[in-house]
Amino acid sequence: VRRIGILTSGGDSPGMNAAIRAVTRVGLNSGLEVFGIYNGYKGMVEGYIEPLTRETVGEIVNRGGTVLGSARLPEFKDIEVRKKAIHQLKKRGIEAVVVIGGDGSYRGALSLTEMGINCIGLPGTIDNDITCTDYTIGFQTALETVVEAIDKLRDTSNSHHRCSIVEVMGNRCGDLALWSGIACGAEIIVTSETGFDEEDVLDRLRDLDLIRKKKHAIVVISEKITDVDQFAKKVSLNTGFSGRATVLGHIQRGGSPCPFDRLLASQMGEKAVDLLMQGIGGQCICIRNNEIVAIPIEKALSMPQESRKPLMNLFERLV
Ligand code: ATP
Numbered sequence: 001v002r003r004i005g006i007l008t009s010g011g012d013s014p015g016m017n018a019a020i021r022a023v024t025r026v027g028l029n030s031g032l033e034v035f036g037i038y039n040g041y042k043g044m045v046e047g048y049i050e051p052l053t054r055e056t057v058g059e060i061v062n063r064g065g066t067v068l069g070s071a072r073l074p075e076f077k078d079i080e081v082r083k084k085a086i087h088q089l090k091k092r093g094i095e096a097v098v099v100i101g102g103d104g105s106y107r108g109a110l111s112l113t114e115m116g117i118n119c120i121g122l123p124g125t126i127d128n129d130i131t132c133t134d135y136t137i138g139f140q141t142a143l144e145t146v147v148e149a150i151d152k153l154r155d156t157s158n159s160h161h162r163c164s165i166v167e168v169m170g171n172r173c174g175d176l177a178l179w180s181g182i183a184c185g186a187e188i189i190v191t192s193e194t195g196f197d198e199e200d201v202l203d204r205l206r207d208l209d210l211i212r213k214k215k216h217a218i219v220v221i222s223e224k225i226t227d228v229d230q231f232a233k234k235v236s237l238n239t240g241f242s243g244r245a246t247v248l249g250h251i252q253r254g255g256s257p258c259p260f261d262r263l264l265a266s267q268m269g270e271k272a273v274d275l276l277m278q279g280i281g282g283q284c285i286c287i288r289n290n291e292i293v294a295i296p297i298e299k300a301l302s303m304p305q306e307s308r309k310p311l312m313n314l315f316e317r318l319v
Pocket of ligand 1: 009105125171
């Protein structure tokens with residue numbers, strides 16, 4: 001392998017730039033030529049591809065977002081569209097690609113590998129919803145952002161006898177909600193794993209108000225579970241708290257990556273380049289029990305989401 005490409009795809013996450021830098025620098029220092037493919041698979045199809053140098057990836061290790069841009073291209077599922085993309089790569093002599101993104105992006109990477117372009121996936125998403133890896137690149141930074149926001153909400157909820165209902169991202173994975181809820185001392189956490197029993201949550205809030213005499217309550221809830229504005233109204237109507245919903249939204253995707261994410265991205269980028277140099281593709285990089293390892297994408301995509309029961313139990317014992 002002499003020439004490799006790199007792209008970022010799907011939702012962006014803090015640390016993607018550190019991964020781009022690592023793949024580029026490790027690649028160049030190993031004698032490869034490295035090409036940036038802009039705007040994910042869209043740029044691959046359109047031929048928006050440019051060489052990367054040590055300098056072009058300078059000053060980005062600490063920056064959020066992705067300097068390569070990201071995009072969604074649903075048509076990439078179509079083999080004819082992928083053939084166009086492969087044509088663009090072959091024209092430039094690019095034989096292998098590192099794909100940074102979520103599981104949708106991994107599917108694209110697997111399809112390309114099956115068509116002769118070795119691809120390695122790196123888990124770039126704040127959602128931590130890629131089961132095979134303990135942590136995805138961006139999760140820890142997003143967690144810090146969420147914790148900072150909830151700490152601030154707590155101050156003001158306390159002054160006004162409010163119940164803050166905070167909706168956090170996670171794309172059906174409850175990790176951001178669970179981790180932040182524990183770290184912030186939330187009263188109630190709702191994720192797809194806990195399920196949402198509205199009456200039960202209202203009961204618990206009434207207890208917190210009447211029996212525990214709490215001045216405020218924080219409910220952390222994963223996105224895509226319920227309409228939090230509607231639920232806040234029900235809290236105001238049915239409990240002694242005044243309910244206020246806050247949807248943290250895209251603020252969770254931004255910001256300078258924390259050191260953990262920068263380190264993780266660098267280690268994973270290094271591993272990806274090493275595999276491509278050995279002629280290996282169709283794998284994705286994970287951190288498992290503190291070790292950077294690779295597993296087949298096919299296997300990664302079929303792994304069921306791990307239960308977070310132990311952390312949930314811990315949370316219940318802290319309330
Ligand atoms: P996130 O969930 O963090 O946003 P993601 O990678 O899962 O990231 P998707 O929008 O699902 O985001 O996928 C990104 C891109 O990957 C799609 O826009 C599409 O170009 C490509 N892709 C997704 N699924 C497939 C598939 N089955 N085959 C080929 N390409 C795919």
